[in-house]
Amino acid sequence: MDKFEVYVEIRQLLELGFSKAKVAKKLGISRPTLYRYLNQNPKEMVEWIDSTNTRSKKLDPYKSQILTWLKEHPDMSAAQVEDWLKERYSSLEVSEGTVRSYVRELRINYGIPKETLPRSYEAVPEVEMGEQVQVDFGETHQYTRGKKKVKLYFIAFVLSHSRYKYMEWLDRPFTTRDVIRCHENAFQWFGGIPREIVYDQDSLILVSENGGDLILTKEFESYRQERKLKLRVCRKADPESKGKIENVVGYIKHNFAKHREFTNIDEWNEAGWEWLNRTGNYKIHNTTKKRPVEVFQKEKQYLRPVLNKLSNLNPYSSITRAVRKDNTIRYQSNRYSVPLGTYNKQKEVYITESDGYLFIYEKADGPLIAKHKIFPGKGQLIQDRQHTRDRTKGIDAYIETVSRYFTNSELAKSYLQEIRKKKPRYIRDQLQIILKQIRLIKQSVVDKALEECMNKKLYTATDFTDMAQYLQQQKQINSSSKDKEQVVIPVVERKNQINQINTQKRDVNKYISVLEGQK
Template sequence: MDKWEMYMEIQQLLKQGFSQTKVAKKLGISRSTVYRNLKKSPSEMAEWVDTLKYKKKKLDPYKELILSWLKTHPDMSAAQVQDWLQEKYEDLKIGESTVRTYVRALRAEYNIKKETSPRMYEAIPDPPMGEQIQVDFGHTKQKSADNKEVKLSFIAFVLSNSRHKYKEWLDRPFTTQDVIRAHENAFNWYGGMPNEIVYDQDSLIVVSENGGDLILTKEFQHYRESRGINLRVCRKADPESKGRIENVVGFIKQNFAKHRVFHNIDSWNEQGWEWLNRTGNYKIHNTTKKRPVEVFLLEKQHLKPVSKSIDIQNNYETSITRCVHKDNTIRYQSNRYSLPLGTYNKYEKVCIKETENKQLIIYIPDTGEIIAKHSIPEGKGLLIKDRKHSRDRTKGVDAFIDTVAQRFDDKELAYQYLAMVREKNPRYIKDQLQIILRETKGNVSEVLTRALIECVKKKLYSATDFSDIVAYVKRQRRVHETVLDVKKEIRPLNKLSGWVMETEAYKRKIDSYTVLLEGEF
């Protein structure tokens, strides 16, 4: 029932003799709502209802963007809309109910229906804090930047009490070593390990189950003994015993992965960790009605400390090796650490060592040569970079600016202009310089000088603006030249030909005019 219909119903019931209290009870509204409606005349009510239609909403500036998402992905949830908005606009503060109401109104206005198929789970009591982590795997198919389909796999962890989550992705199937490595990263993420870990019957962990006696894979059995893990494997088709992790797997698929474009596995994992901090562990849980990140601060105190680091590649000794990625970085505790340029071309793996004062030492396995040192930060999903490991990009840009400036007659003014272009467009300065250089090659110095002066005068510090001004100056120049050509062809009116100047006009005698005036012929 809309507000105008409610107003009319209240008026009708009052005419029928119902008291205001009875009207409120009959319509299922509060008495204060009845009182507010009675204060307005029909004309006032009509005007007020009309103003509501055009009342500005907080999400109106993002209407076209949200509408494009809903039209492209009709099954998109309001929660995912909120996450995408917060990912795109970090400073946007918006409540869940506001987004739900706005999305619901857009669906109704543009007739965008949503189909859902929710899965039901039986509620079971939460285990004590620090008691249990549930683990499961998931798979998705994503569209890549070139519109190809990519199959991705992920492993997810969730603390059963606080619902605090962790996940890792691979663009290939997981191996047992991948699973072990993910466990180590998860323990670093949580800052400890629980008393029990609950798994599904996955072949990477369990070979077979004989009347309750588990036979684990050789690698995982070795890891279990090294870490002292107390594990429990769920029966098949038993979602109630691991319903929390199944909800997490579904949440990751529907809220994070759905409709997201895949570029590469590193950026995908970084987006995933940012999503955990922004939404996965920050959003209020529907069951507990609390934020997992806040409850985790208490549960973290009940986790068992992880005493030593384990190297999965080297017989589980204390030394740790890491693969060198194409971007000359390594991963450690869910963060990336930079290496000197060219390391990837020289070494496949490097060794790392964490010191007592939270320093990460990276060295070559064979020689022991230290190639990098980094401080270990508190956060996750970060890029820790040493400036010495980057090439000096400014030298290339400075040289490029010199090349472009030399193409102008007024070089001093050109340097000033290009410096402002660089300040306004630091990320795209090379593209900007390339456009300006192209203009200088195809135009005369007079046109370039006039365009440069005009750009500085009007404060147009962009390569596209410079191109437009060059085109304008060229058009003006052509018009001026055309006018000059026309002037040359047109003979001036104040000049007479030579034969006219040499001709002597016939002169009558004065007596002829006298006769005419007197009327005599």
Template sequence: MDKWEMYMEIHQLIKKGFSKKKVAEKLGISRSTVHRYLKKNPSDMSEWVDSLQSRSKKLDPYKELILSWLREHPDMSAAQVEDWLKEKYEDFKVGESTVRSYVKELRDEYKIKKETSPRIYEAIPDTPMGEQIQVDFGHTKQKTSDNKEVKLNFIAFVLSNSRYKYKEWLDRPFTTQDVIAAHENAFRWYGGIPGELVYDQDSLIVVSENGGDLILTQEFQQYKESRNLTLRVCRKSDPESKGKIENVVGFIKHNFAKHRVFHNIDSWNEQGWEWLNRTGNYKVHHTTKKRPVEVFSLERQHLRPVTKNLDVKYNYETSISRCVHKDNTIRYLSNRYSLPLGTFGKYETVCIKKTEEKELIIYSHETGEIIAKHTIPDGKGLLIKDRKHSRDRTKGIDAFMDTVAQQFNDSEIAYDYLQTVKDKYPRYIRDQLQMILKETKVNNREILSAALNECIKRSLYGATDFSDVVAYLKRHRQVGDTVHDTAENVTHIKGVSGWIMETEAQKREVDAYTAILEGEPV
């Protein structure tokens, strides 16, 4: 809607009885704009519109360039337009609001609708100066100069009070050694070390929270002790604890990286550091209303000095993290490598190491235990599988045996007994276990233990024998007798035949069978 249309629409709505507030809401403009238009008569409005058309604007020399950016990247923000102009023209001096208004006018004039994907953040109270740095990882996908796509990873740091930022990029996944080196570079960038560092639950740094007692990866634990760092890890589903770094990660993605063409990692990092000085740390922060670089000049005095240079190049073992997928495989260089069944439930991530003999070693970052080894093949899209990683049919039985054994007072003796039953009835062990488990559901542990001991003593290894012994003990147990007395009562038992001799079958007269055959009720 141009200015004349706006003018006419405002006056018509006022004549219909709408309040100035409702007019502003209906047209999506501010009330001050409504007041300004109502003060003008038609002749004043005509002169004002004519003056706007003839008046040049500060950003008119860059109009075609800005339009080309907006047409190519409709989701581009005015803040990013401002940063690109500053990057391209060192002497560019235009206010932020001027750029924002100009970009909005171009979008309206040329019908370039902005694509958005809003995200809501919660305000976090500021910590004292020098108290805290928040750290997090991110990644983007960038177009290269030959129009290919490459995935880039970065680690970002931000001082919680001043919002002073630092970041590093890699064109491959981070290793723990890379993370340590980035920390050293960040401390040099800041000129000191904060009171604490706050992290997300990243497997390159933290193995487990362990109820608040952090268990770190071996490499990072050594580094923590070397630098005497104080660490804090955010709990799961608690993004508010690191809201500042979340904002920084988004700022890096959408202001620096978005639509930028990647050439090589060295030039990319150089552009990133220039962006930090030009925009990331120089631009007025929307929350603090201050420039991070100005507040940082005060905050750096509260950081603990870096007393020594630490060479981390060869001090720590290189480890690359990989996610364990549901099919118990990991991905590496466009191929899939198998893991033992059950690895997915046991580990969320594992570490990998490539040897000079083109062998891929997969191991636990918690214990260092080697989980699998594979030869790295030529080609892509392959599944490299170890035959030992095929399904183990006995694994479910072993778990079942353990469940049944836990129902007895002495689970170890019970497990040994069940193992012998398994050796005797390998094809029917599941049925045997189900029968014994059924007995454990309806009998107390004293009866079960007495029956188990008697079966072991008499070498009765079978679910049927076990059920018969339980039934016998229950028949001969008197009220108030102990388990020991019950065991003494069965010392004369010699075998299964004893149970049969004492069991009497129900007897019927011949006339009863005759009546059944003739169809008469018994």
């Protein structure tokens, strides 16, 4: 049914005595839409429909991209489409309603019905600020770019009052040690510890309920005592008591993870934290009608502060870290640089922490390839200036580039390498001076200057410049006046020829005749 048919149906139903609320419900439209239709006469309605069919829409430039996603993933929600657009086009500003309407229209026009997997959730009572965090685990199956299927595991945390979330992923099953480490990371993310932590009955945490007296695993009980945590474990078949985290687990699976390609676990975690900041903690919550990040700014004041690091906690999930394509590794929500080219040599490095410094090793037993002071913030790039470029390879490439400006490039390379031996600390500056001079003179002069410098063993950029300028002047003089010979001797030649200069000698009678006024 098109818009005009809906308009006619509204008029007919109202004439039959139906109320506006029942008409809207019967036709499946909102009341604002109904009122908008009623405010127009038939002619205005036709004109408005024509205008909507011809005018461009804000998301039209992204139409082919959205269609590709919907065709590949028919169950994709409009909310996920919005998140993917904002992830790929950070400057795009569009409302959730606009995306939802556009996706709905594309599904109708291109016959892409949405596949749904219904799931029921139960409401749970609200709690006070800083009172509770709920924790649960989840699993997903993802595909790599090579279409290989991998299984991933995650742990999720949500503050019950603000709905502020945290998550962390592994490409292997969690251990109790991993769970403890993730708790510490979550408390750092939240900036404090809530008064109560709610769990499901997980074997990594709980051995037995024992009639209400919880018996925890040895490691987790030691951690609970050191952090002075108050725990509550849900009873079996009682999802209502942790409905908030159930929603979060589903949200993570269906908005963040669904249809996303897996590369490696470090990049996956980084993308997850970016998603939390962009979508998971930023979008308005359907129940509270507020942004979790804004409510959290008040709730975090009620959290118990994290005053010290644990004495017996290994901060790593493993002693290795994946090297990223930009030659960095991920550690505690920041990126730390490794020497340029490391990614091409190896995909993993070994790390340790000591006295506030991060040490990065090529192998478990060395050698050390990088050392960084650990940065306390999040999302920062900590980069050693020596890692910004491979200086040796850079000079070789520079010499190769400059040598191509000479006809005899091999001779030029030999000459430039001699300059490099003589001026190793200033070779880049030397090459810049030579290149600048080359661009000012003709090719024949460039080649002649190179030959003369090699013959006379003049291995500096200044010598080359002087020789080139001298030869250029000689060429200009010879072309402008062949009768008058003027010799311009460059600085480098003066040093060798100063003792060979012969002055002109005149007869003394000429001076006498000038003094006496005779001609």
